Amino acid sequence: MGLVLALFLDRYAVRSVLFNSEESQRAHPKGSTQNARTLEHFRRLGISEPVRRLGLPADHPTDVAYFTRFNAWELARIRMPSEAEKMRAVAAAPATDQVPEPILRANQMYVEAFLLDYARTRPNITLRFGWQVDHLAMEADGAVVEAERSSDGVRESWRVSYVVGCDGGQSFVRRTLGAGYRGFDALQQRYMGGRMIASHLRAPTLVRSVLRHRHAWQYWSVTPEAQLMLASLNGRDEFLVFSQPANDARSHDATVATMVQRAAGVDAPLQMLGHRPWTGGVALVSERFGEGRVLLAGDAVHLFTPTGGFGMNTGIDDVANLSWKLAAMVHRWGGANLLDSYELERKPVAVRNTIAARELAKRNGSIPTSPAMEEDTAEGEAARRQVGAHLSTFGEAFASIGLQLGVRYDGSPIIVADGAPPADNFARYTPSSAPGGRAPHIWLDERRGRGSSLYDRLGIGFTLLRLGGHAAGSAALEAAARRRGIPLDVLDHPSDAARDLYERDLVLIRPDQHVAWRGNRPPHDPDMLWSNLVGAT
Secondary structure (H helix, E strand, C coil): CCHHHHHHHCCCCCCEEECCCCCCCCCCCCCCCCCCCHEEEEHHCHHHHHHHHCCCCCCCCCCEECCCCCCCCCEEEEECCCHHHHHHCCCCCCCCCCCCCCCCCCCCHHHHHHHHHHHHCCCEEEEECCCCEEEEEEECEEEEEEEEEECCCCCCEEEEEEEECCCCCCHHHHHHCCCCCEEECCCCCCCEEEEEEEEEEECCHHHHHHHHHCCCEEEEEECCCCCECCCCCCCCCCCEEEEECCCCCCHHHHHHHHHHHHHHEEEECCCCEEEEEEEEEEEEEEEEEEEECEEEEEHCCEECCCCCCCCCHHHHHHHHHHHHHHHHHHCCCCCCCCCHCCCCCCCHHHHHHHHHHHHHHHHCCCCCCCHHHHCCCCHHHHHHHHHHHHHHHHHHHHHHHHHHCCCCCCCCCCCCCCCCCCCCCCCCCCCCCCCCCCCCCCCCCCCCCCCCCCHHHHCCCCEEEEEEECCCHHHHHHHHHHHCEEEEEEEECHHHHHHHCCCCCCCCCCCEEEEEEECCCCCCCCCHHHHCCCCHH
């Protein structure tokens, strides 16, 4: 999260220093899902295209396939398009299509390595990798941060305007604030509950010897003996494995290797590259998202079970929300209460998303297996059919477009409510310009390339959309923004399709692409409106 926050701040011309106790990004796979909203954020940063070249090959299926064992019966398959197929669909999409940046299956370790390389090229980012922050003192007008370089013990002290702890589940910053987690800390069930192990392995022959005609992104082995998930990282020989071994696999490579070979049904050669323990069923949210000039984001404020791929993506949405507010304060156009809106807007989203991930984990622990599943008999066929029917209902776990794009900030003090928002739906996204939600997407020309999306034309600050070709004058609104130093771009789009989609002539969009206000006439008191939107009331 820290890298993405720094990149957003760089975009807003705000200098930052990023401390990381590791010398570089840790080369261990985490989540493999960059969801549609995250890719929209990357598009704003100008990096969605190179990110899309990471991970699985463009023509590799992203199916989720369930088997008894990988060389035996296939129980169910949730079919999903390859990256190339998704991009062809985007090229042929109608003007009001809502997914300009489809979900991407690229592991977090590849994306983080790219982000670090990119951050090194940015003028406003100072990197301190290999430095451990061990002291934080809050002051009325900022904070003092002290850190030590692990290689030689050299120390530095920094006086900063704001601190954001993106430092994970054991967050030093959160502990300094005295904020604890609330929620569910475990889930006891057969799989995706309690102590789990995430393993990184290389299997040089598995694809050609077992999986060559069964290509997928995730391969699940489901038997009465055990469950196991194998996710392809590069489409060839590297995989991420989720297992629930009886003993501690951090020091016993053979335990996980044996489980993978049993799931594969063959003694395929395996090279273990690393293990990382985690706890299935976790759904934890911090009591507070900050105090004064010290804020928290990512795993420091919410811990997920990695079903659905919500954890990292929720964190990126955190920093998209927080970064523009920090920039507003640094550039002195944000109001005194603007940063208070961060917790008010993001904490409900964290609760919503952690609970959704936990519910998906429960489903993975309740698959109705039986010993007959592996028998070549009529009874075995019936058992496999029953399990396959159950597994075929899991599709929304891997789509969840409503959860990805449907985040809303209804009730926020910096949103001017107007009209009933659509109901929150995990699997379906309903575009709406009702203030609080993501600005509905529209393609502005036929090219479907860079510059063709509405999102490509939105400004770094606020953007006023004037739609339908008959919008009333906005001079007073623009003048009020100039007086306050609020960055405002004006975008005219005369199409009827855009006017119908937004249902108003005038729409103000925040820097994070959420609708802040809409109307058919300019506000009666533009200065009061801006006062609301930037937290000055």
